[in-house]
Amino acid sequence: MGIFDQVHCPKEECDNKKGGEEGKYCPKCGSEYQKFGFRDGTSLLTAKENYKKRVEKIGDQSLIEEMGIDKAEEMVEEAENEAKIIEEKIKRENERKKRDEVLKKGSKEFLFTPYMDDESISDEIFKDMQNLANQEAGTKWMRIGTLLSFNSTEQMIGAGFKAIIDQNKLLIRQNELILRELKRISRKDQD
Secondary structure: OOOOOEEEOOOOOOOOOOOOOOOOEOOOOOOEOEEEOHHHHHHHHHHHHHHHHHHHHHOOHHHHHHHOHHHHHHHHHHHHHHHHHHHHHHHHHHHHHHHHHHHHHOOOOOOOOOOOOHHHHHHHHHHHHHHHHHHHHOOHHHHHHHHHHOOHHHHHHHHHHHHHHHHHHHHHHHHHHHHHHHHHHHHHHHO
8 A cells, every 4th residue: 555545435426535444334325445546536535526516506416316417417507597598688678678768758868769759859950950050150158268268279179079069960860850751651652
């Protein structure tokens, strides 16, 4: 017998990790103790620990006895994956409901919503055109600010960017109205 040899219960499924005497029997499972080299003994103890973790994860000993640990572990894993999928679907549905509530209220975060009628979008387009006209003409406060700051270039650039943003809003809303009209025409042609 080597100096590092170990005597253990050879069954992975048995949670007895204590050493024993060769020729005697494991008090937990009744298997005869066997001699293992250091490496094999260490591997056996690791395998016993891994088996124990797998059993704890499954949690149902009768399922393990009925189907075997591999099949039971596979079933538990499938159930966990299905639960994650259902959880993700519920999360997406809740997010959709929250978004729909915001859209129905007509939040300022959106240029338009599916719940806005054509007239509301047209009103917003008209407001954008007024804003553009006011920016082009400039305001008295802007002129006074330019005189006081002595930096008219930065203010003109800022005003130009604001005008471009407002123009883009206007175009997006107009495109939505055009798209809605094209859908109505397409539906009429199909009927």
